[in-house]
Amino acid sequence: MARRAVDHGIAVREANLADIDRIVEIEDASFPDPYPRGLLKAFLYMPGAYMVATDCGTIVGYTIGIIRHRTLGHLVSVAVAPGSRREGVGRALIGEALARLADAGAKRFMLEARESNAPAIGLYKRMGFSEAGKIEKYYADGESAIVMELNGSSGSRT
Numbered sequence: 413m414a415r416r417a418v419d420h421g422i423a424v425r426e427a428n429l430a431d432i433d434r435i436v437e438i439e440d441a442s443f444p445d446p447y448p449r450g451l452l453k454a455f456l457y458m459p460g461a462y463m464v465a466t467d468c469g470t471i472v473g474y475t476i477g478i479i480r481h482r483t484l485g486h487l488v489s490v491a492v493a494p495g496s497r498r499e500g501v502g503r504a505l506i507g508e509a510l511a512r513l514a515d516a517g518a519k520r521f522m523l524e525a526r527e528s529n530a531p532a533i534g535l536y537k538r539m540g541f542s543e544a545g546k547i548e549k550y551y552a553d554g555e556s557a558i559v560m561e562l563n564g565s566s567g568s569r570t
């Protein structure tokens with residue numbers, strides 16, 4: 413699918429197999445418990461929206477959203493390279509993923525975020541999500557997850 417320019421030279425497009433090395437690099441730099449390469453690859457073959465953001469051709473972030481139960485868009489992950497944060501890349505990625513998940517039939521969206529992850533929770537709130545619950549000890553290190561939800565009609569693309 414064609415690239416869509418979004419902001420300041422940043423473009424968001426569908427991810428493909430050739431992007432995996434860079435996605436793994438960003439993943440490893442972003443999480444204490446990164447997804448393994450095999451899983452990051454496997455998501456390419458699931459229905460949903462697997463997007464990368466590029467800046468002058470270099471991948472600076474990615475997001476994965478999948479469709480579950482036909483109408484639920486589940487945002488599985490988003491990460492932006494440390495040197496490219498606070499420039500609107502996360503917002504561009506999530507906006508495009510939500511739009512594509514909606515095009516694929518999602519009527520509502522959900523995600524989990526670490527309770528301590530203020531940047532992520534801030535980003536999701538900025539995109540219209542609100543806190544819907546908490547799952548105690550969701551992560552392997554014992555941290556709880558905040559569950560966030562968004563109804564399809566109230567999302568923001570930018």
Ligand SMILES: CC(C)(COP(=O)(O)OP(=O)(O)OC[C@H]1O[C@@H](n2cnc3c(N)ncnc32)[C@H](O)[C@@H]1OP(=O)(O)O)[C@@H](O)C(=O)NCCC(=O)NCCS
Pocket residue numbers: 442443489490491492493496497498499500501502503504524525526529530531532534535536538
């Ligand atoms: C969370 C993350 C993806 C945000 O990406 P980003 O490109 O820096 O986000 P944006 O520049 O698009 O910011 C969008 C909004 O998110 C919020 N936000 C982003 N970074 C923030 C920070 N450090 N502190 C507080 N709020 C923050 C703000 O509301 C911001 O809007 P504003 O710039 O108008 O104030 C990035 O910090 C990241 O990759 N973190 C590590 C991986 C991670 O935790 N992923 C989420 C897993 S649930």
